[in-house]
Amino acid sequence: MTDKSKGFFTLPGEAGYEDLTLELAEKWGADVIRDSDGTVLSPRILTSGYEIYSTLCLIRGVNDWAKAHRDKLQQNFLMSDPVIASESTVTIDLLKGYFREQFEINCNDDPKKWWQVFDRTTGEEVPKDNWEFNRETGTVVIKNAKKWHKYTVNFLAYRIWEAISMYNHITNNWGDREHLMPIDPIYPETQEFILSHLEKWLQEHPHTNVVRFTSMFYNFCWLWGDDPEHFRYRYSDWGSYDFSVSPYAMTKFEEKTGIKLTSEDFINKGLLNNTHNVPSPKIRAWMDFINEFVVTFGRKCVDLVHKYGKKAYVFYDDHWIGVEPYSPRFKDFNFDGIIKCVFNAFEARKCAGVTGVETHELRLHPYLFPTGLKGEPTFKEGGNPTKDAKNFWMKVRRALLRAPVQRIGLGGYLHLVKDFPDFIDYIEELANEFRTLKSLHENDKPYTVPGKVAVLTCWGRLRSWICSGHMHEQPQLDLNHVNEALAGLPLDVEYISFDDIREKGIPDDVKIIINCGRLDSAWSGGDNWKDPEIVAKITEWVAAGGGFIGIAEPTATIFSSQYFQLSHILGVDREIGRTLSRNKYKYTLTEKHFITDEVKEDTDFGTEVDNVYAIDGETDVLAEKGGNVRIAARKFADGRGVYFSGFRFNAQNTRLLFRAILWAMGREEYINRWTCGNFNTECAYFPNSRRLVVINNGENRETTVINDDKGNRIEVSLEPYAVKILEI
Amino acid sequence: MTDKSKGFFTLPGEAGYEDLTLELAEKWGADVIRDSDGTVLSPRILTSGYEIYSTLCLIRGVNDWAKAHRDKLQQNFLMSDPVIASESTVTIDLLKGYFREQFEINCNDDPKKWWQVFDRTTGEEVPKDNWEFNRETGTVVIKNAKKWHKYTVNFLAYRIWEAISMYNHITNNWGDREHLMPIDPIYPETQEFILSHLEKWLQEHPHTNVVRFTSMFYNFCWLWGDDPEHFRYRYSDWGSYDFSVSPYAMTKFEEKTGIKLTSEDFINKGLLNNTHNVPSPKIRAWMDFINEFVVTFGRKCVDLVHKYGKKAYVFYDDHWIGVEPYSPRFKDFNFDGIIKCVFNAFEARKCAGVTGVETHELRLHPYLFPTGLKGEPTFKEGGNPTKDAKNFWMKVRRALLRAPVQRIGLGGYLHLVKDFPDFIDYIEELANEFRTLKSLHENDKPYTVPGKVAVLTCWGRLRSWICSGHMHEQPQLDLNHVNEALAGLPLDVEYISFDDIREKGIPDDVKIIINCGRLDSAWSGGDNWKDPEIVAKITEWVAAGGGFIGIAEPTATIFSSQYFQLSHILGVDREIGRTLSRNKYKYTLTEKHFITDEVKEDTDFGTEVDNVYAIDGETDVLAEKGGNVRIAARKFADGRGVYFSGFRFNAQNTRLLFRAILWAMGREEYINRWTCGNFNTECAYFPNSRRLVVINNGENRETTVINDDKGNRIEVSLEPYAVKILEI
Incomplete structure (x- = not known):
């Protein structure tokens, strides 16, 4: 790498280490210096001529106002842990099992109006006359309970400790530092306060060029428990809207949409509305409502930033609920940039794919912290941050060949790098490499195989390049691995939903549809596969030449006598016990096939779907294990179907998926066009x-x-x- | 073994080998000589003073009458293989894929009245005006079809080759021997013919002491395909009533019950009504109707046998549909004996447990055939029939310690044993051993742990000691293995159904309930677990001291936010993807526990249920693999729950199950009472x-x-x- 230049690099500065800050800014070619959570920038740094990014979270760090307006704290519904009635009177301690430093029962809004009590054995609501809330003890007492039935209470709780700062506080042992409380901008009073507080902040930070919002208002849902050893994190979902709920917002929502929501719409039998499950229309409407609010009020904040001549960037993590960078409204924020912390390729594509902002910036790992995510040493004895940086960069770099981002940067405590001179040298190299790769995209677009690849899920474009959270949080999700493979392949990828197909059909330029997931998940599609319109439209499209790739339990739903509703295209179905008496076709393994032509080592598909069988003799079974089909291919009229029983990201599987896509497209010859023969x-x-x-x-x-x-x-x-x- | 006596042994005689027959009858202590399929008895044998069993199948072997009454052949509904409409007119070749030597389309009964055509993509029936049957081509033409939808036809077919003789014919290469056709006794004309034919037969067989019916009228469902290499057996279910159907019977059924059945009630989207699935009330009513008919007309046949001074035994296999030895009507046949071919312990218990007959007889394996079930050598070069006999006997003998049967016997070609003198000696030993074990039960009942063990399924008593077919046919069914373990344990076992619990509650003497199976199976229970009455009654019963043992996916149904509806008793639940965002309790493995106290080798539970987690800290996890719970125990009020993630029959697991039962009963001390310390x-x-x-x-x-x-x-x-x- 010889192509070296300056810029496009954000350095975390640190007061007290001014020389180091400026020296590394020079060495790494930084053009921007930022503060981080736990560091500040000194006047010498602020006036050193570099652009300055400052982090700002609008809904916390204002405890005086929060304490004076406790009814404006953010809230959410919780479901009490179930209690089984051994008598006709049941007492439920609402917060039992929850972390009482995170939640406080909302006694301000009438429980009889907003809460619900359920007999979970029958699924029926308990009449409101049959229960009473006791605010002194924090309990609900149910009378006339049916013995041996299971009861739960849906109730409102304020969050009295903001989740991200709670995590940092506890992880870093901040001791008796005051707990930061999250205020809810849904109320006009809060909005007024936030805007005036922001304006004051802007006035007090003249050196700041870019305000980096962390992020807007509502965090993803993160419910903590009171047993740190066994059950600290009760629930976490990076895409759920549970933390955006309040009676006020529900009332506004009803005024606007005519839809009356109840606690049970959010609690959903205790499942909540997690991203992995098929979303209900009501919850989609709620998400839209919150998105509109966040964009509308967020725009006022951005306008204020712009009024002071500064740029506004948003962090695509933490309090990102309602921001929805893949919604059509996102451009209306008028953000100047979006910053995403990235572990791997699909996260880089998730950032790069956002439209409506000029600048996309990646925050690389490792962070300049003593330890990594799992407590392993990084910038301390026993750590090898250079190797870590290389490995993260290898994962991310694949994506940067395919889609441009404009900037990269680091975060954390800069002084920690002092003892790691090879890291200092490597980051210089990495930054130069980034600038070179970035420059290739200027006035150019890398070659891709003609024809788009569409990933079909319930969420479609809204959850482009992401399931729910990081790959390492849900490593069992095959779609995470498929996303990772796709992120570096020479393909045009887009994400479409079942609603898209119903409303607009399959776009003309789409040549491949991928459906990947387990039964009844948002990824596979659930009841959408009971819709004859979906089944017939895709069948027709494949018959006319389309390629359909199914992974794990594609098109699965319990309907008719199939389980995979497109078994006629995939060539396989799965035995889940409903058709045990129906015997299975004895196939002969196809030893040689275009799709598996480069498979050298035994394919690792993770925890595969078992009991998959060929439906008849027209299916080519390309790989199997113990009589279970692992890879199958089938022609259907002028189109083709491919099945994989699972997927894990690695070099061989990435090539396998690419070949499956080319075969299903009927474009096998593209395997020898601008691709590497060596799949490493x-x-x-x-x-x-x-x-x-x-x-x-x-x-x-x-x-x-x-x-x-x-x-x-x-x-x-x-x-x-x-x-x-x-x-x- | 020195206790030797004579009798209780049935020997297969063979004409042409009279000396051998009589010599072995003496050596083995036989009191009965039988014929077999393919052998006859000569006058010398018939008059040798031994009792004579003769096999007789009433519905086949009467081809002259069958050919003259083709509309009285047995029939069944078939569903054509699905065809996807690529145009608005769809032509379906009804018998495509089926073995045309087994089936012939029924053109006698009005197709428009009895058949149905379905759009399987919508699940809706196609109006009768939109299709026509062409009897010349055997096709149905559908007009106004929706393009790219999937269509099937439910139609009636006569069976023109009786299934068991078809199997024997093809397996033994009987060449151009005439195909035997099955006649249906549902018609008065057929009944009249069968009775007169039987009477003639009785008159012509004066030496016969026992008529062994093979069995009564209707075979279990066995649909053959036209591709012997890849798909010979399309469907087989030892418990399904599909082969008892005809328009005449359906009409009679409607007259009697008021229930109008359609083809779709039997075809059931293509699933048919297999024993593994939860039976519908309509099909239960049909089974009852056929059972009543088979008993009523069967009784006439038995009476005729008795009239001629002979005994009537029934073979508990093949055409046993409608016989239902575990139904309350069975005694009304007035059979003198029941004979069951047995591979293992639960089959022996299945025979022994039948009430309403005096004699229970086991037909032991190996049969005196050159080859075994899978084509392996038995009585020919390379075979070791003595070892085979020992191994089968070891499996069966355990059951005979617990429940008495009155007789044993062999089947096949006697002359084959000539070359195996050690086999001849071993059968002498075995027969003596049997007679000794049998004698122990006279005026005595072996010790069992106090308190009954109830296996809870949808079928209850009707499918006691059996799922659907032999263990080796569905080795993946955990309940087969549980039945096998229970068959030799010192426990009183009974089978109860959900309807039993609804109607009568849990019997007072039941101390343990076992629920074992996969989601939506007849074994696990399916939607019964959505019934609050079931859940509450069992919960109450456990709270009062009952023990509940769940295996694989016990109590599973998709309802509320649980998957295992008794997770509060089992202490575990299964993550199937609906609650991915809900984190799981981090349990600590319980290293030492009464249940697992004798586990020495890694437990083999077969293909286990994965992603099972402990619901909270009150569950003791006794075994796990990769974070998935394999064995758990939990106290619930005064009762206890135990969970196993699967089960396979072996000595260690049998002890493990026994210990789990004792623990769940709260009767741990019984582990040292009349049990062997060495579990081999x-x-x-x-x-x-x-x-x-x-x-x-x-x-x-x-x-x-x-x-x-x-x-x-x-x-x-x-x-x-x-x-x-x-x-x-």
Whole structure:
């Protein structure tokens, strides 16, 4: 890498380490210095000529106001832990099992109006006359209970400790530092306070060029328990809207939409409305309502920032609920940039794919902290932050070949890097590499196979490049792995929903549909597969030449005698016990096939779906284990279907998926066009500049052959982790 | 074994081998000689002084009458293979994929009245005006079809080749021997013919003492396909009533019950009504109707047999549909005996448990055939029939310690044993052993732990000691393995249904309920677990001291936010993807517990249920794998719950289940009362005779200690496969 320049790099500065800050800013080519949670910037840094990013969270850090307006704290519904009636009177301690430092029962809004008590054995609500709330003891007493039935109470609780600062506080042992409370901007009084507080802040931070919001108002749902050892985190979902609820907002929502919501719409039998489940229309309407509110009030905040001549960036994590960067409203915020903390390729694509902002910035790992996410040493004895940085960068870099971002940066305590000179050198190299990759996208777009690949889920575009949270949080979700593979492949990828298909049909440029997930999940589709319109439209589209790829339990729902509703396209179905007496076709394994042509090692598909069988002799079974089909391919009229029993991201599987896509498209010949013969390496061709980037995704030396679009062979050798750029 | 006597043994005689027949009858202590399928008895044998059993199948072997009354052939509904409409007209070849030598379309009964055409994509019936049957081509043409929807036809087919003889014919290459057709006794004309034919047969068989019916009229459902290599057996279910259907019977049924059945009631979306699925009330009514008919007309046949001074036995296999030995009507047949072919212990218990007949007889394996079930050599070069016989006997013998049967016997070609003198000797030993074990039950009942164990399924008593077919046919069914373990344990076992609980509650003497199976199966219970009455009654019963043992997916149904509806008793639930965002309690493994106290080797539970988690800290997790709970125990008020993630029959697991039962009963001390310390051996104590039988279930020498009920230690050593009887 020789192409070196300056800029596009955000450095975390640190007061007390001014020399180091400025020295590294120079070495790494930074153009921006930021503060971090736990660090401040000194006057010398603020006036050093670098642009300054300052972090700001609007709904916390204002405890004086919060304490004076406790009825304006953020709240949510909770469901009490179930209690089984052994007598006709049942007493339920509402907060039992919950972390009482996070929640406080809302006694301000009439429980009889907002709460509900349920007999969970029958599923029926208990008449309001049959229960009473006792505010002194925090209990609900139910009378006339049916013996041996299970009862729960849906109740409102204020959050008295903001979740992210609670986490930081407890993790970093901040001791008796005051607990920050989250205020809810849904109320006009809160909005007025936030705007005046923001204006004051803007006036007090003249050196700040960019206000980085962390993020807007509502955190993802994170319910804590009172047993730190066994059950600290009761519930966490990065996409759920449970923390945006209040009687005031519900009233406004009803005025606007005519939909009356109850506590049970949110509690949903205790499931809550988690991102993995098929969302109800009511909850989609609620999300839309909150999104509109967050955009509308958020825009006022952004306008204020702009009024002071500063830019406004938003952090695509934490309090991002309602921000929805993939909603059509996002552009209306008028943000200047979006910053995303990234562990891997799909997170980089998630950031890069956001439209409506000029700047996309990645916050790279490792953070400059003594320890990593799981408590492993990073910037302390026993740590190897250089290796960590390389590995994270290898994951992220694949995505940057496909989609441009404008900036990268780091976060944390800068002084920690002092003892790691090789890290300091490596970040210089990494920053230069980033700037080079970034420059390739200028006035250019990397080659992709013609025809779009659409990932079909209930969420569609709204949850592009993401399920719910980071890959390491739900490593069992096959779609996480599929997203990761797709993030670095030479394909145009988009995310579509069942509603999209119902409303607009399948877009003309889509050549592949991928459906990946388990029964009744938002990812696989649940009851959407009972809709004849969906089934017939996709069947027709495949018959006309489309390619359908199903992974795990694609198109699964319990309807008719199939389980996979597109078994006629996938060529397989799954035995879940309903058809045990129906015997299964004895297939012969297809030893050689385009899709599996490069499989060398036994395929790792994770915890696979079992008991998958070929429906008849027209299905080619390409891989199996113990009589269970793992990979199948089938022609259906002019189209094709492919089935995988699971998926895990690795180099071989990424190639396998790419081949499956090409085969299902009927474009097998593209396997020899601008792709690396050695799947430990990947490449991207930029046609305008006629430049070919080749990357080595691993820690071994690799040699690869690339065929251009005229059949010429290009051989490239790469050192571990290396990137090469060739002029063609 | 020195206690030798004569009798209680049925020998298969063979014409042409009269000396051998009589010599072995003497050596083995036979009192009865039988014919077999493929053998006849000669006059010398018939007049040798032994009792004679003759096999007779009333509905086949009468082809002249069948051909003259083709509209009286047995029939059934079939569903055509689905066809996807690519145009608005769809032509369906009804018998495509079916074995046309087994089925012939019924053109006699009006298709428009009895058949139905379905759009399986919408689940709706196609109006009768929109389809036509063409009898020349055997096709149905559907017009106004919705493009890309899936269509099927439910139609009636006669069976033109009786299933069991078809199997024997094809397996044994009987070439151009005439195909036997099954006639349906539902019609008065057929009944008249069968009775006159039977009377003639009785007159012509003066030497026959026992008529062994094979069995009554309707075979279990066995649909064959036209692709012998890949898909010969399309469907087989030993308990389904599909082969008892006809328009005549449906009309009679409607007259009697007021219930109008359609083809779809039987086809059931293509699932048919297999034994593994939760039966519908309509199908239960149909089964009852057929059962009543089979008993009523069967009784006439039995009466005729009795009129001729002969006994009537029934074979508990093949055409047993409608016989239902566990129905209250069975005694009304007035059978003298029931004969069951047995592979293992639960089949022996299934035979022994039938009430309403005097004689229970087991047909032992191996049959005297050259090859076994899977084509492996038995009575030919390479075979070891003595070892086979020992192994089958070891499996069956456990059951005979617990429940008496009156007779055993063999089947097949006697001359094959000539080359296997050790087999001849071993059968002598086995027969003596049987007679000894049998004698122990006379005026005595072996000791069992006080309190009954109830297996709870949708079928209850009707499917006692059986799921659907032999263990080796559905080895994945955990309940098969549980039945096998229970069959040899010192427990009183009964089978109860959800309807029993609704109607009569849980019997007072039941101390343990076992629920074992997968979601929505007849074994686990399906929607019964949505019934608050079931959940509350069992909860109350456990709270009062009952023990509930759940295996695999016990109490599972998708209702409320649980999956296991008795998770509050089992202490665990299963994550199926609905509650991914809900975090799971971090349990600490309980290293030492009464239930797992004798586990030495890693427990084999087969294909276990995964993603099982402890619901809270009150559950003791006794075994786990990769964070998934395998064994759990929990106290619930005065009762207890136990969970196993699967089950496979072996000595260690049988002990594990026994311990779980004792623990859940709160009767742990019974582990040292009349049980063997070495679980490769088992024992039974007969209190009246004060005799203790100890058996070695394996091929190694074993020593075991037995504690009597006063705490005295009894040490016993046993040779491989041996049995010892001690006077206490």
